[in-house]
Amino acid sequence: MSEPLLDVRDLRTEFSTDDGIVRAVDGVSFTIEPGQVLGIVGESGSGKSVTCLTVMGLNDAKFATSTGEVLFRGEDLLKAPGARLREIRGNEIAMIFQDPMTSLNPVHKIGRQLAEAVLLHEDVPRKQAYARALELLKAVGIPRAERRIDDYPHQFSGGMRQRVMIAMALINNPDLIIADEPTTALDVTTQAQILALLKRLQEDFGSAVIMITHDLGVVAETADEVIVMYAARIVERGHVRSIFNEPRHPYSWGLMGSLPRLDMNVERLYQIPGQPPSLLNPPAGCRFHPRCAYAMPICREQDPALAVTGTDPSHEEACHLDAETKARRAAELVSSLMTGAST
Amino acid sequence: MLRYLIRRLLWALVLFIAVTFVTYVIFFLVPANPARLAAGQSATPERVEEVKHFLGLDRPFYVQYGKFLKRLVLEGSLGQSFVTRRSVNEEILRAAPITASLVFGAMVLVLSIAIPLGIFSALRPRSLLDRAAMIYVLIGISLPSFWIGLVLSYVVGFKLGLTPIAGYCEVFSVPEAAICGGLWDWAYHMILPCLTLAIVVAGTYVRFVRAEVMDTLSMDYVRTARAKGAPEPTVIRSHVLRNAMLPVVTMVGMDIGLLLGGAIFIETVFGLNGLGGTAIESIGRFDLPVLQGVVIFGAIAIIAFSLVVDLLYAWIDPRIRLT
Ligand SMILES: Nc1ncnc2c1ncn2[C@@H]1O[C@H](COP(=O)(O)OP(=O)(O)OP(=O)(O)O)[C@@H](O)[C@H]1O
Ligand SMILES: [Mg+2]
Numbered sequence: 001m002s003e004p005l006l007d008v009r010d011l012r013t014e015f016s017t018d019d020g021i022v023r024a025v026d027g028v029s030f031t032i033e034p035g036q037v038l039g040i041v042g043e044s045g046s047g048k049s050v051t052c053l054t055v056m057g058l059n060d061a062k063f064a065t066s067t068g069e070v071l072f073r074g075e076d077l078l079k080a081p082g083a084r085l086r087e088i089r090g091n092e093i094a095m096i097f098q099d100p101m102t103s104l105n106p107v108h109k110i111g112r113q114l115a116e117a118v119l120l121h122e123d124v125p126r127k128q129a130y131a132r133a134l135e136l137l138k139a140v141g142i143p144r145a146e147r148r149i150d151d152y153p154h155q156f157s158g159g160m161r162q163r164v165m166i167a168m169a170l171i172n173n174p175d176l177i178i179a180d181e182p183t184t185a186l187d188v189t190t191q192a193q194i195l196a197l198l199k200r201l202q203e204d205f206g207s208a209v210i211m212i213t214h215d216l217g218v219v220a221e222t223a224d225e226v227i228v229m230y231a232a233r234i235v236e237r238g239h240v241r242s243i244f245n246e247p248r249h250p251y252s253w254g255l256m257g258s259l260p261r262l263d264m265n266v267e268r269l270y271q272i273p274g275q276p277p278s279l280l281n282p283p284a285g286c287r288f289h290p291r292c293a294y295a296m297p298i299c300r301e302q303d304p305a306l307a308v309t310g311t312d313p314s315h316e317e318a319c320h321l322d323a324e325t326k327a328r329r330a331a332e333l334v335s336s337l338m339t340g341a342s343t
Numbered sequence: 344m345l346r347y348l349i350r351r352l353l354w355a356l357v358l359f360i361a362v363t364f365v366t367y368v369i370f371f372l373v374p375a376n377p378a379r380l381a382a383g384q385s386a387t388p389e390r391v392e393e394v395k396h397f398l399g400l401d402r403p404f405y406v407q408y409g410k411f412l413k414r415l416v417l418e419g420s421l422g423q424s425f426v427t428r429r430s431v432n433e434e435i436l437r438a439a440p441i442t443a444s445l446v447f448g449a450m451v452l453v454l455s456i457a458i459p460l461g462i463f464s465a466l467r468p469r470s471l472l473d474r475a476a477m478i479y480v481l482i483g484i485s486l487p488s489f490w491i492g493l494v495l496s497y498v499v500g501f502k503l504g505l506t507p508i509a510g511y512c513e514v515f516s517v518p519e520a521a522i523c524g525g526l527w528d529w530a531y532h533m534i535l536p537c538l539t540l541a542i543v544v545a546g547t548y549v550r551f552v553r554a555e556v557m558d559t560l561s562m563d564y565v566r567t568a569r570a571k572g573a574p575e576p577t578v579i580r581s582h583v584l585r586n587a588m589l590p591v592v593t594m595v596g597m598d599i600g601l602l603l604g605g606a607i608f609i610e611t612v613f614g615l616n617g618l619g620g621t622a623i624e625s626i627g628r629f630d631l632p633v634l635q636g637v638v639i640f641g642a643i644a645i646i647a648f649s650l651v652v653d654l655l656y657a658w659i660d661p662r663i664r665l666t
Contacts, residue, residue, distance in 0.1 A: 058569055090572035097570075102563040106662055107585050116581075117571045152661040168571070 039223030094169035100161035159190035238315030431636035442617035448537035461552025483546025492612035509614030596652025600645030
């Protein structure tokens with residue numbers, strides 16, 4: 001296999017706050033190959049956004065410290081100087097944010113904001129930058145793009161703004177796009193359109209994508225590889241097939257069980273009880289044990305490491321449960337989801 | 344844009360009528376006998392009645408208001424002083440430039456102090472300069488304006504002799520009897536009063552600008568700009584400042600209107616016979632038309648300013664235009 005596009009090794013990011021140190025990312029490692037889509041799932045507060053902002057070097061340097069390595073084509077971004085990071089940002093790695101309503105500057109025209117992204121990285125005439133902006137607006141499906149390019153963000157709907165954000169992310173043909181919950185703020189129909197658009201453009205442009213979401217459904221539709229995060233750590237990872245066919249961490253079971261189901265009037269089959277822990281003072285042992293229905297004495301004391309327990313060597317989880325229980329429970333859950341879906 | 348303009352103008356008109364009406368009612372209710380004052384101390388009751396009739400004070404209220412409004416709108420006249428018989432317009436035309444010099448001069452100083460200081464404090468919170476600025480804000484907010492004025496005129500004007508202690512000089516059409524005149528003399532006399540007012544007002548502005556900039560810095564679109572690879576100076580200039588300055592524009596407009604009527608203490612300390620001084624004088628003499636004139640002029644100034652600010656705002660904030 002070739003050199004990975006992004007190789008994150010043992011990433012840790014801490015924030016110093018008035019209440020103490022928040023370890024928002026605590027020993028996260030993953031790689032992503034060119035053109036691949038990596039899904040990162042987890043509840044709110046599990047450290048998904050901070051992971052990506054750290055990769056981009058966008059944490060507030062006054063409060064955040066990061067250790068580990070973020071190797072982008074072999075170059076460690078954590079050690080790269082600011083000027084080098086600015087060269088990469090928006091050019092080789094682009095980002096799409098969660099809330100399209102607030103992510104565009106209200107006082108600048110759409111065209112200007114798109115062209116700015118080009119002009120920051122390429123020494124081209126303004127006209128050419130605007131031409132590129134127009135081309136991208138068309139590519140993301142903005143109707144009457146020639147006219148809309150002179151509109152202000154408030155003249156666009158949320159879905160249209162997210163298309164603009166996607167256009168902005170793609171405008172310099174990046175190798176990696178980090179999409180941080182790109183559809184969370186949108187209504188269901190728009191969500192589906194935006195996801196389909198992202199997927200299509202990702203294939204056209206050949207960019208790799210990190211798709212952050214708390215919705216396993218989004219991951220199922222878009223991702224090649226999946227990482228499940230809980231309380232600043234990775235608890236399970238593997239190919240999307242493997243994760244969906246044989247989820248092996250109780251937290252993943254919870255996430256799967258809580259997928260909304262059409263046949264049940266959008267009522268959820270199952271909710272994980274309780275709240276994610278505070279990262280100021282996370283529980284000892286396995287961080288999921290206070291909410292885990294399968295917790296054993298060892299879970300309170302010993303923190304499980306990621307390990308392969310099944311047949312697929314790329315599918316790992318961090319859980320003390322024995323392999324048979326995991327396999328049995330996974331099979332039960334999947335079959336119940338199947339029958340649920342077929343009725 | 345045109346519809347917005349028309350709506351805004353209509354609104355200004357409604358305000359104008361409301362303000363003149365309320366002012367007129369208040370002055371109508373004042374328990375003074377202007378005819379008696381105008382007729383003089385030794386006038387006989389018959390003479391007072393004559394004067395009353397002559398001034399139209401014996402007519403019903405609505406007739407008086409109607410005449411007043413007609414004169415104001417058609418002739419642009421605010422009437423005549425009961426005491427000096429001079430036209431109120433003249434009185435105000437003399438006083439308004441003095442107050443305007445004070446207020447606009449001070450505002451220029453305020454903005455040139457507060458904007459850089461506020462921005463810098465916001466960009467470097469808890470730095471030495473930020474702390475110093477916050478101490479200044481506290482002092483500026485808590486010290487009374489006349490005290491600052493007296494101290495400045497004593498120290499700078501009297502002890503150091505750097506500026507005049509009091510008085511005003513015309514820039515244009517200097518009266519023959521005047522001992523000073525022209526741009527230089529004007530500025531020389533205005534610097535201390537403007538500085539005093541600026542010191543008082545700037546504190547609030549530093550705090551306001553700082554808060555707005557900090558607020559804007561945490562906006563999602565600022566993060567978007569950084570994610571595009573924009574260097575920090577570009578982020579600040581192109582994405583933070585314009586947004587952060589929007590509310591400041593509103594505040595400046597409102598304050599100019601307010602100060603035009605509310606800089607009385609500073610006018611008094613520096614012997615400037617502006618609108619505030621004129622109003623106080625006319626209260627002492629029960630010269631209702633002059634007092635009324637000052638109030639109505641002030642109200643018109645506030646209405647006009649808020650109109651200008653709103654139009655300016657619509658011009659710099661694209662979100663306003665459609666609404
Ligand atoms: N600037 C910051 N200062 C202090 N704590 C922070 C900061 N940013 C994030 N955190 C904390 O880090 C943890 C992880 O946050 P993060 O935003 O990565 O969660 P997330 O998985 O993206 O959740 P969501 O689904 O809500 O976006 C949270 O507990 C959050 O409170
Ligand atoms: Mg997030």
